[in-house]
Amino acid sequence: MTSYRNEEIDLVALFEVIWSKKLVVLLITLSFAIASVLYAFSQPDRYISEVLLMPNEQENKAGIGSLAGQLGGIASLAGIDVGNPGISKTKYALEVLKSRRFLFKFFNDHDIKREIISSTGWDRESNELLFEKRTSQIALKKSGVSSFSDQDVYETFLKENLGIVESSETGMVKISITHYSPTFAKSVLDKIIAAINHSIKQEDVQNALKSINYLERELKETNVVGSKSVFYRLIEQQHRSLMLAKVRDEYVLKIVDPAIIPEKTQLPNRAMIIAVGGFLGVFCSLLFVLVAYFRKQPNKQS
Numbered sequence: 125m126t127s128y129r130n131e132e133i134d135l136v137a138l139f140e141v142i143w144s145k146k147l148v149v150l151l152i153t154l155s156f157a158i159a160s161v162l163y164a165f166s167q168p169d170r171y172i173s174e175v176l177l178m179p180n181e182q183e184n185k186a187g188i189g190s191l192a193g194q195l196g197g198i199a200s201l202a203g204i205d206v207g208n209p210g211i212s213k214t215k216y217a218l219e220v221l222k223s224r225r226f227l228f229k230f231f232n233d234h235d236i237k238r239e240i241i242s243s244t245g246w247d248r249e250s251n252e253l254l255f256e257k258r259t260s261q262i263a264l265k266k267s268g269v270s271s272f273s274d275q276d277v278y279e280t281f282l283k284e285n286l287g288i289v290e291s292s293e294t295g296m297v298k299i300s301i302t303h304y305s306p307t308f309a310k311s312v313l314d315k316i317i318a319a320i321n322h323s324i325k326q327e328d329v330q331n332a333l334k335s336i337n338y339l340e341r342e343l344k345e346t347n348v349v350g351s352k353s354v355f356y357r358l359i360e361q362q363h364r365s366l367m368l369a370k371v372r373d374e375y376v377l378k379i380v381d382p383a384i385i386p387e388k389t390q391l392p393n394r395a396m397i398i399a400v401g402g403f404l405g406v407f408c409s410l411l412f413v414l415v416a417y418f419r420k421q422p423n424k425q426s
Contacts, residue, residue, distance in 0.1 A: 138414070138417075141414070141417045142410065142413055142414075145413045148412070148413060149406070149409040149410065149413060150409075151409075152408060152409035152412060153402065153405035153406050153409050154405070156402065156404055156405025156408065156409075157398065157401055157402045157405055159401060160398045160400065160401020160402065160404075160405075161398055161401070163397065163401070164392060164394040164397040164398055164401075165394065167392045167394075168244065168245040168246070168304055169245075169246070169304070169389040169391070169392075170302055170303065170304055170389065170390065170391035170392065171302070171303060171304070171305070171306035171386040171388075171389055171390065171391075172287075172300050172301070172309065172386060172390040172391070173300065173301050173303075173306065173309040173310040173313050173383045173384065173385065173386055174298055174299070174300040174313075174381075174383060175298070175299055175300075175313055175314075175317060175379060175381065175383040176296060176297075176298050176379075176380045176381035177296065177297040177298070177299065177317070177378060177379060177380060178295065178296055178297070178378050179213070179214040179295055179297075179376070179378070180372070180374055180375065180376055180378035213324070214295070214297065214376060214377065215290075216324075217320055217321075217324050217376040217377060218288060218290065220320065220323065220324065221288070221299075221316070221320045222282065222286070222288070224274075224278055226319075226320070226323060227278050227281065228274045230315075230319055231274065231277055231278075231281075233319075234312075234315055236312065237272050237274075238255075238272070239253055239303075239308060240277050240281055241272050241277050241280050242255055242256060242272070243255055243303075243304055243305075244256060244304070245304050246304040246306075246308075251305075251307060253304060253305050253308065254304070285312075286299075286301065287299065287300035287301075287302065288300075296380070297377065299313065299316075299317065300313070301313040301316070302390075306385045306386045307385055309385075309386070310383050310384065310385045310386075313383045314383055317377060317379065317383075318373075320376070320377065321373065321375045321376055321377060322375075324375055324376045325369050325372070325375040325376075328365065328369055329369050332362045332363075332365045332369070333366070335362050336359055336366075339355050339358050339359045339362070340355075340359065342355060343355040343356070343359070
């Protein structure tokens with residue numbers, strides 16, 4: 125029993141050990157704190173521009189859906205969506221927005237690959253992006269952009285720049301762009317919302333035109349009065365879809381709260397970095413002192 129008690133960790137003794145090495149603890153903690161402060165303030169500011177969107181489902185969706193029971197077979201052959209309860213148009217648009225095909229085209233159409241992958245900061249006074257000092261801007265324009273593959277830019281954009289949050293309760297969608305330049309972040313966000321709406325609209329227009337062509341061919345070949353009535357109703361719905369597509373710029377995602385040029389930085393979270401650095405300093409200093417203490421214990425006993 126006595127030996128068991130002797131082997132127990134004496135908390136008072138441990139506190140005395142830590143207190144006797146308080147200078148070591150203080151120096152290690154201070155070193156971590158200083159390092160975390162230097163690291164936090166060496167990181168360039170990053171700004172987040174956000175836009176709040178709501179689904180802008182087509183009004184004729186309900187009309188087509190109500191015909192699903194009697195027209196489903198013919199409509200499917202014509203390539204017409206008759207109210208499939210699967211993925212919604214909004215979810216489909218968000219998946220397209222994150223796709224390689226869409227973003228590769230977006231990067232090249234707007235010539236922003238260099239700004240995404242090689243920028244290192246932003247000059248507030250001149251409102252210009254900063255790039256790697258080792259390479260001149262002329263050299264980057266000539267060789268740097270071509271050396272960046274679409275895949276590299278795509279992975280960087282998804283990881284560091286693009287943010288998408290969809291509310292399961294309201295269905296609202298918040299899309300954000302994070303970048304060193306607040307004006308660039310806002311510009312890219314405006315362009316990507318316009319691009320995804322245009323892309324989905326053009327896809328639906330092409331599908332509607334193909335469906336109309338198919339239905340009109342079938343209409344000419346049938347002599348059944350009931351079938352002709354079905355075809356006329358489907359053709360009417362497709363023309364309605366075309367009309368709505370032509371008058372709607374915000375075809376799938378309607379802007380509720382537009383993007384603005386952010387004035388305050390959101391990243392990096394310097395307070396969090398310093399707090400974590402200080403905590404790690406305390407932990408590592410205590411660990412160092414206690415390990416050193418227990419390593420000396422066997423020598424004392426012998």
